[in-house]
Amino acid sequence: MEHQHKKHSEHQNHSHHNHHTHQGHEHQGYGQHGGNPPHGHAHHDHHKMMIEDFKKRFWVSLVISIPVLVLSPMIQDFMGFELVFNGNLYVLFALSSLAFFYGGWPFLKGLKDEVKKGALGMMTLIAVAITVAYAYSTAVVFGLEGKMFFWELVTLIDIMLVGHWIEMKSVLGASKALELLVSMMPSEAYRISGDGSVEKVKLDELQKGDHIQVKPGAQIPADGLIFKGESHLNESMLTGESKPVKKREGDTVIGGAINGNGTLRIEVKGAGKDSYLNKVITMVREAQKTKSKTQNLADRAAKWLTYIALTVGFGTLVVWIALGFDFVYALERMVTVMIISCPHALGLAVPLVVAISTTISAQNGLLIRNRTAFENSRRISIIVFDKTGTLTQGSHEVIRIVPLQDGINERELLRLATAVEQYSEHHIAKGLLRKAKSEGISIPHAEDFKYEPGIGVSAIVEGQKIEAGGNGILKKINRSDTEYTDSSAETKVFFLSNGEIIGFVSFADQIRKASFGAIKTLHKNNIKTLLLTGDSEDVAQDVANRLAMNKFMANVLPHEKQEKLRELQAQGEFVAMAGDGVNDAPALAQADVGIAVGSGADIAAETADIILVNSDPQDIVNLILFGKVTYRKMIQNLIWALGYNVLTIPLAAGVLYSYGFVLEPAIGAIFMILSTIIVALNAQILKNKIKKSQINI
Structure with a gap:
């Protein structure tokens, strides 16, 4: 913000200059802050409910997965043990059915939504894979010759559920961080009734035009205008202004600021939908809706994998039958291809990086x-x-005090300058006050304060009319600041006593x-x-x-x-x-x-x-370096996840059959586990890299 003044009328005792480099700029207001959002929390609660739903489905599915894995013949063969009892396959079917319909429900519903919108993506790919695995394995339980893929079904559901849960939690984490900015907002306010009595009310009951009272040390409950009292407000969390700002009648206040040692009476100007908190929650909602290009890339990858799964899958069935193999074997090849087409790692590739980068x-x-x-x-x-x-710091510091009249030394010039500037909120005035304080100067009282737009300010100090300003005030006495220029990077404020120039003070932003x-x-x-x-x-x-x-x-x-x-x-x-x-x-x-x-x-x-x-x-x-590293990690993870498919789909289809090799599901499972572990570890490297400040492009 380029040294711009808060606009006040003359009677408010706030000075505004048209200093050397500040001509014609007015400080814009901060807008309406304060109050509770009427709708923001509802969305926030809904989001939390969705997270809880995914979390619950994940844990239930994970518990079901343990006996499914133990009872799966393919896992038993792979691990070298046997657990068979009367009806074991039906128990396996029942548990897998529960996992499919309960754990897989969000993906089945997502398939319906994506098909309806004509935008196939991750949900479609997952739903196709788990549906094919479930339908084929169920047919095997009830008599079809082949291998059961219930173990693949449950592990795929588990991984995809945890991936979505992680990503949704990361978004909620971002909204928590945003809400932290307005966590200072009080939940109640003291409203002044028509008869002058004061009643405690909930913040969401405040209306524009209400009069409220704010006690010393309390938080301002809503944006408004002071109509009685004066105090210093701590607005650091809202405006970045590190030091308390003096406020008096006619000044605006921002909801969330902390009141100093004065009692204030305020007319409410911003509450409810106009509040800062509501705007922040709205901002979070927009962020949650925003689909990043990288996430879209993941969806596009999933869309093409769906097409590949269906095309290569049915193509595999046709080719194997055409080569003279029986339908049951060709069907098993097709199912293997379609299940392998949905890599577990793809479910974690982007969510893990999103979660870590957001946090x-x-x-x-x-x-x-x-x-x-x-x-x-x-x-x-x-x-x-x-x-x-x-x-720059945004706080102008005094670098030179230059008296230009006999009998006026630096200390006296600073004393008179601070007297006329003491009511201003401008950086320059604050710089003068800091300098005077450091010099131990007692600031005299000023009367008949006036602000003249484009010229500067004036007041009566100890019987003298002291004026202050930039070019405008020099033009009044037919002088130019070029007479006093010997350092171009300074902002100069000139001071007059009874129409005669007595000196200037130079400021520089640090x-x-x-x-x-x-x-x-x-x-x-x-x-x-x-x-x-x-x-x-x-x-x-x-x-x-x-x-x-x-x-x-x-x-x-x-x-x-x-x-x-x-x-x-x-x-x-x-x-x-x-x-x-x-x-x-x-x-x-x-x-x-x-x-x-x-x-x-x-x-x-x-x-x-x-x-x-x-x-x-x-x-x-x-931010820029972090964005680059995050994007690179997402691409790396997608490559690892999709690399699994590039290797396994052709092998599962049987391109090396003539060499005596066809990818068995158990071998595919090993590749799947490796790619998932690599993706997870690669995402964790991002966290370590950032924490150790080892960001390099």
């Missing part, structure tokens, strides 16, 4: 709103940075230490960097040069940032935009990957693809 990213403050954008981060060719609050390493790492990985700022060309050039960025664009208005990104995209660049999510909202929406730095604004939640809770540039680098 680790949430733990590290990377809230992924759009998984597709997260995975696409590997394609970023240029990243565009907002300056203030992203690459570059974050992490920015240097972040830019260097991006360049090392062939990602170009561009600074896009509304600040002056001198300031922008100074920051870009110090960080060794590829390019900078200065004096860019918020709506122009979007145009600049369009131009880059037209040049064939895959563009990421990193900003604070308020004034950068149009650009964040335009970018191929929008990254909101900080967790403050609802506009960020609505326009960015990824939110970084901490305002640390290094997190942007971690």
Whole structure:
């Protein structure tokens, strides 16, 4: 956010300057936060119920699988033992039927849904495999000559159930991390009745226009406007502002902020569907609906495997019969091919990586709103940075105090400057206050405070009319700041006493230490960097040069940032935009990957693809590198899973029959187990790699 002021009227005693590099910019509001969502929790609870359903089906199926494996003749032969009793095959059939209809139900239902939509995918592949295995094995129990595949049926159901359970849990984990941002919201509020009495009410009972009372130390229950009282609010979790912000009558407050030592009376402006919490839950719902391209790739792989299973399966039946083999043998070959076509590893290939990447990213403050954008981060060719609050601290510090009148020394200039600026919320005013405090200066009282748009502020301090501002205030006395320029990367605020200039104070935004390493790492990985700022060309050039960025664009208005990104995209660049999510909202929406730095604004939640809770540039680098590693792991796992099919399907069909080899189901099971173990271990390597910070492109 490029040094923009919160807009207040004059009587609110909040100063706003048109300083050297801040002309014409107004700070946009944070929107409506606070309150409980009317629908978000219902979806959240439904999601939890689905997870519980998959979990229950998995454990029941797993318990059933143990006796099924023990009673399966193929497993007994493979393990070298025998367990036969009167009716053992019927017990095997009964247990397998329970596993098929109970454990396999989500996949059978999924088959119906996918066929109805005309989009065959993973559910179709699983359903075809388990149905063929069940139907054929049942026929064998009741007289058909052949081998039973009940063991394959139950293990396939177990693996696929646990894969879906893991993936769904990872999505819930992401939503828990997002809800953590608003966990400070109180459940109750104190509403002021018409007669002036105060009653405790549930948060969801609050309506727009209600008057509420907030006691010292309590949390603000909803967005609103202060109509009585003043206090300092801790908004750090919402706006990223690390220090308490002074609020008084006429100021807006954000639901979730923590009140300081003053009692406030607030008119509610945002509750219910307008609340921040509801928007966050909506954001999670959108994230859950988003199918990433890699997951679509897995579905496409499953779709083609379904076609291959059916085509090669029936083709195998026809060929073996044409070669003169009996129908029963040809049927067994066909069934083997169709069952093997659905690899167990495919059920874990993507879910395990999704679960691990989502969990680790949430733990590290990377809230992924759009998984597709997260995975696409590997394609970023240029990243565009907002300056203030992203690459810099966003807090202007005093670097020079320059008196320009006899009898005024640095300490006196700072004392008068702080007096006139003390009511402002601007970074510059806060920098002055910090400096005065560090110098132990007692700030005098100011009266008759006035704010003049485009000019600056003024007040009566100890009988003198003190004025403060940038270019606008100099023009009033027919002076130019070029007379005082000797350091281009400074923001100067000039001070007048009774119409005569008495000096100026220079400020500079401090570059974050992490920015240097972040830019260097991006360049090392062939990602170009561009600074896009509304600040002056001198300031922008100074920051870009110090960080060794590829390019900078200065004096860019918020709506122009979007145009600049369009131009880059037209040049064939895959563009990421990193900003604070308020004034950068149009650009964040335009970018191929929008990254909101900080967790403050609802506009960020609505326009960015990824939110970084901490305002640390290094997190942007971690995000891109993490996205690349995650995508690579998904592809590796799909290759391992599908590699099993490439090897086993032709062998099961009998391409090496003339050489005396036909793949037996037991050998196929060994390959299946190996590919599943490899996929699981490969996904775990991702966790270890990230935890040890060994990300390399």
